[in-house]
Amino acid sequence: MTHSQSKKLGQERANSNNAASEVTNQISNKLQALYKSVEDQTIPDRFLDLLEQLDAAESKHSKDGHQ
């Protein structure tokens, strides 16, 4: 396929897909907004506490190991 042919094909595709990509965009935007609404939440304390505990257990373990 020559460059101009492939360009023309691409343009035709783009035209016929305008309506379709509009719909796909709407779905994409909603999905991203929904996902982001959770990502943007403050991390619950339970996870920070958990990581602290794991960290503390780890350093105690590694200290004991060196004795």
Next chain:
Amino acid sequence: MSAAEQDLDPGFKKELLGSLPSLRAFAYSLTGASDKADDLVQDTVLKAWAKNKSFQMGTNMKAWLFTILRNEFYSQMRKKGREVQDTEGTFTDSLAVHPGQDSALDMQDFKKALDQLPEDQREAIVLIGASGFSYEEAAEICDCAVGTIKSRVSRARIRLTEILDVKGASDYVMDANAASIGSRAYSR
């Protein structure tokens, strides 16, 4: 025993902490309910911590954690048997606080539609469309072929369009998916 085997890489905890928001969002999309999602994330953190020696710093930690979370989700599902999904879960509660650019009502409809998808299609469209993974990474996380991910995402889009009846244009989306899969094959 060498120090490297014994001590936890200080970057590990930091990266784990940094991945928590997206892990929580992925867990929500799998479970459909916030309490179950956070329990799943907690189990994932514990698993990841226990396995941290097998993780190589500098490689894709987010993908590694998503893989653990997903495996944990399906193994718990198999153990417990399939529970009734809480499709009216706290995901929608949180939307009242974070409506984003769309109205909260629109979002609730979308969440319900997403919850109606088969699990394999839902995780595929979330990993690609929201978590920001490549098709290759998503295939690795889901332990399947790249082409399988592509077709699941495409079917998920069609199904969502049908459920939501977006401007009644589900026919167009089918064409677009067929075309975009073709063009992606060229560009990738």
